[in-house]
Amino acid sequence: MSTEDSTFEDKISDAIANPQNMGEMVDADSVGTVGNPECGDMVRMWLKFEEKGGKKVIDKASFQSFGCQTAIAVASMATEMLKGKTVEEAEAMNSSDLSKPLGSLPPMKIHCGEMVEGALREALRSDSGASKAPQPAPQVSSNTLLGDMNQPNLKKGKLKVVKLDD
Numbered sequence: 594m595s596t597e598d599s600t601f602e603d604k605i606s607d608a609i610a611n612p613q614n615m616g617e618m619v620d621a622d623s624v625g626t627v628g629n630p631e632c633g634d635m636v637r638m639w640l641k642f643e644e645k646g647g648k649k650v651i652d653k654a655s656f657q658s659f660g661c662q663t664a665i666a667v668a669s670m671a672t673e674m675l676k677g678k679t680v681e682e683a684e685a686m687n688s689s690d691l692s693k694p695l696g697s698l699p700p701m702k703i704h705c706g707e708m709v710e711g712a713l714r715e716a717l718r719s720d721s722g723a724s725k726a727p728q729p730a731p732q733v734s735s736n737t738l739l740g741d742m743n744q745p746n747l748k749k750g751k752l753k754v755v756k757l758d759d
C-alpha cells in the first residue's frame with residue numbers, strides 16, 4: 594500500500610486545513626473569475642508575472658473560492674503549481690493537471706476542477722496583450738465574490754462554467 598491509498602476525502606481535508614495562496618492579490622497583473630450557476634460556487638484567480646530568462650513567467654498566483662471545498666483544494670494546489678510556469682505552460686494545463694495531487698476527481702467533483710481551470714484561463718486571457726506596458730492594479734477591490742454571486746447571469750445561466758464580468 595502507498596500514500597496513493599489516502600482517500601479523496603483525506604486529501605481534500607489535508608488541502609483545506611492549510612490552503613495556500615488564498616486571498617485577493619492587490620498588485621496582480623490579471624484576474625479571472627468564473628461561476629457555476631448550478632452549484633452556485635465561484636472561483637477567482639489572480640496572477641502576477643515576472644520576466645525570467647527572457648520569458649514571461651508566473652511569479653505568484655492567488656485565489657478566492659466561495660463554497661466548495663474541492664474547488665478550494667484544487668485552487669490551492671494549482672496556485673502552487675503555477676509558480677514559475679511560463680504563460681504557454683500555464684495555458685497548456687487543464688483541470689486534471691491542476692488537480693493532479695488529489696488524483697482523479699469523482700464525477701460529481703470534476704466541475705470543481707474545471708472551475709479552477711476556467712479561472713486560470715480567464716486570468717491568462719485578461720492579461721493577453723496587456724503585458725508590454727506597466728498595468729494599474731486591476732479593479733478587484735470593489736468586487737467581492739459575494740457581490741458577484743448576485744449578478745443575474747450567475748443565477749439564470751445554464752453553462753457549467755461561465756465567465757463573470759469583473
Ligand code: FES
Pocket residue numbers: 629632633634635661662663664702704705708
Ligand atoms: Fe460546484 Fe465544487 S460543488 S465547484
